[in-house]
Amino acid sequence: MLTGVFQLVPRGLFGPVFSREIRVVSRLSSSFWVRAFYALGLAALASLVYFVATADIRFSNHGNASAVQELQMFAPILGAFFVWFQFVIMSFVASTLTAGAICDERRKGSIASLLATPLTPAQIVLGKFSGRLVQLIILIAAGIPLLLAVRIFGGISPGFVLSATLITISTALLHASIAMAASARARSSTTAASSGFAMGVLWCFTPMILTLLLAIGSNGPRTFALLPFSPYFSLGIETAASLGDFNPSFFSSNGWLYAIAYNAAGCTLFLCLAVSRLRKIALGGDVELPAKKPRKRTGPLTNPDSSQGTIPGVHPAARTASAALTVWDNPLTWRELRQRVFIRRWHAWAVAIAAALLLSYIYSETGIHEAGVFFPVSAIVLALFYFQSALIAANSIAGERESRSLEVLLTTPLTARAIVRAKWIGALRRVCPVAILYFAIAICFGIVPGTFHWALFPHLLLIALPPVAFLIATGVWFSVIARRSTVAATLNLGLGLAIWVVFPLVSLAIGSILMQISPGSISEEAAVFIAVWNPAPMVVTAIQGATFGPWDVIRMDGYHTFFKFSFWSFSLTTVGFAVGYALLTWGVLQLAARSLAQRTNRVA
């Protein structure tokens, strides 16, 4: 057995598959651009946080000792920001890096030649895993000098740098291994990436969920022992400890090692699953992607164009089938709208029941009228909604290109605009289940029990949906310009983060600096104008404003959170918000159509 392991590790980790992966990555100029941009981006963000945090020091007349002290206080903030930024980005990038490892080979038909070599499935999986993760390790390593540089200001321990880096690496490896296992089953790399990422998040949350489940029937948690296994919890505790805010007695100083062990166990498990699946592919000769089963027809086959009559000489049963014209005159929209959201119908039911049970449990513990619970639940579902929207559209055109059906589609006289519009509508339809879940939560746990005013529903409709439509449009556009769907998905997710997380932070930071330099140089209206385009504060304002109370209070002062709006001015703002995003969506779709037309020699 030991001999087998000794053979597996060098030939797997650093064997021919690894060499090939490294060669391929090293030939791509995009690899170098990504590294350079990532390092520059980190440096830019760190600089910005530094300027904001030290603006007060530089523009005030405190003494040197005081300045040094304030810089020491700033270091943990920068460290925490930097660590979490890298943690989130790397978790997703890891999923996208390995998502195409096996399914792309199956799609291209090259896996058969790989399986025909004396390499074992384990060596192939390990080689692909290690080869693709070199890029990831380089990206994470690019951040370490910056994190260590923060230490110059003091206030951040080497232990925090070490623990945070190792938790980030282990979580990234976990996500990569799950995406690898998903790649052995999925039909497309985007599916593998998104399901890999979602599974990874679930894996990381599992210790926290188990702790919650174990608490059923008791007044408080029965045990905290499972919590350190969650990388999110461990990193949170480590960050809090570095900020000096929180140091719970039940969490030992080396508790983060549990999270790393848990991630390592998950990584091993999912790599074994990937190997097992690849072995099954090899033994079963199942090297090509499996054919889809025909979907069950739910109704009789009917001819919408019944004036055509019957076809003579055809068996009645065949005649019914023959007479059925199911495809619309706009065929691409028809096809997009019938794409499955869930592979199996019971998957949809399972997700719905799980969500209902979880929410029922949460509200049974807190009480149905607890308005405070709605904030995190709404935030999580909204984040999931946006995340799914960012990914789903990225597969539209690039997915067709990868499955080599785009060329055939482009031989038709369909205009670029018709193609783009159909893809956009199809992606919108596929995010419907999460949208339904989001609004069902708002209605069932907010409006019906009377926790929130009914006005929350139209406000949420106007705030939550238009950015999704916009994000899907940008996804389609990236899908046109990017060669691979995973690249399009990463770009789209990056754009979403940039405009709704980074841009507001940068705006606030710049505003803060300008205010320090010259108080009163920026009006409050300008700050509101910048923030109002962000769905997060708008949703918070809508929920806060609709918290039930006397109508006069809601009408006059309910919407005083980030902004100072009355009910009617906020309602008007949400309409403006929706119209603004609708116009942006329209513009991006035009851009996508133009890009597609230019690339495919057709009428826009």
Add this chain to the structure above:
Amino acid sequence: MIATQNLTKRFGSLVALDNLTLEIGPGEIFGFIGPNGAGKSTTMKVLACLLKQDSGEAFVCGKNTKKDADAIRRLVGYMPDFLGVYDDLTVDEYLQFFAAAFSVPRSRRRSVIDQVLELTDLTEKKQAMVDSLSRGMQQRLGVARVLIHEPQVLLLDEPASGLDPRARIEMRSLLIELRKMGKSLMVSSHILSELAEMCTSIGIVERGKLLYAGSIQDAYAKVRSAALDVNDGSTSAAPRERIVVVLHPSSPSADSIAIGLRNDARIASVTIDSATSLAIDLQVSESDGHAFATDLLLANGARIHSIAPAEINLEDAFLKLTTGAIH
């Protein structure tokens, strides 16, 4: 139906098409031959309006691919070398999809689909999922798809690749049938014997340059003539022919007969293939070649088992034209 003038397309530093000029008439089956990477698929993609040329012009049914791309798409049926199919559709839905995409009126859609399914022998598979079909059936489905909007011109890139012999024969019959229906076909293939059987004309392309375009018979004549020119260094334009003689086992050896033959002025050259086989290049017209050659052989004591003109096939023509033997 199809014409290109100085068509040039570059991918970075690679010249995929280099001033390619060709013409294909109505009702022709034009076999497009060339090594891998010669520019066949690029030419077809330019004609199908999927690629824009860097310079030169391409016309389909008199319409310019640069200016009338939308109109050309309705006139052309293009089948790529790799058929990427929508794996979530049945055969029927797949064809309905493309019928709708080509704006085939609803009133005609059903009958057109039934017709193309019958023509491609896929009626039985109507309700099967597209990706459950065998490779041969998928190729036939590809042909069915390109016929759905009744195009005048078909561009078929390697339609027989990956097919078994039976499927290839069926595909060939199908293409001949399509030609009978009045369609012009441009077919690229590596199986040259098949092209020879169905094509009315061929084009041989290498490194983006068109080496030959014309009828197959002209190609053979060119190759035959060039082969003799190469052998004797002659530049004579006189008609030439190569005959192959198989001697009876009781005949004197090929060597001794060859000595006598070489003394005759009408013989350009004699090649001894084996002890009982000779290849004779005659420097005379085809009409009287056989008669005098037989007399000459008998006069030199040969006992003939068989005598026939040397076969030149498309493979020979292709090899000679693409290896630079003929300019």
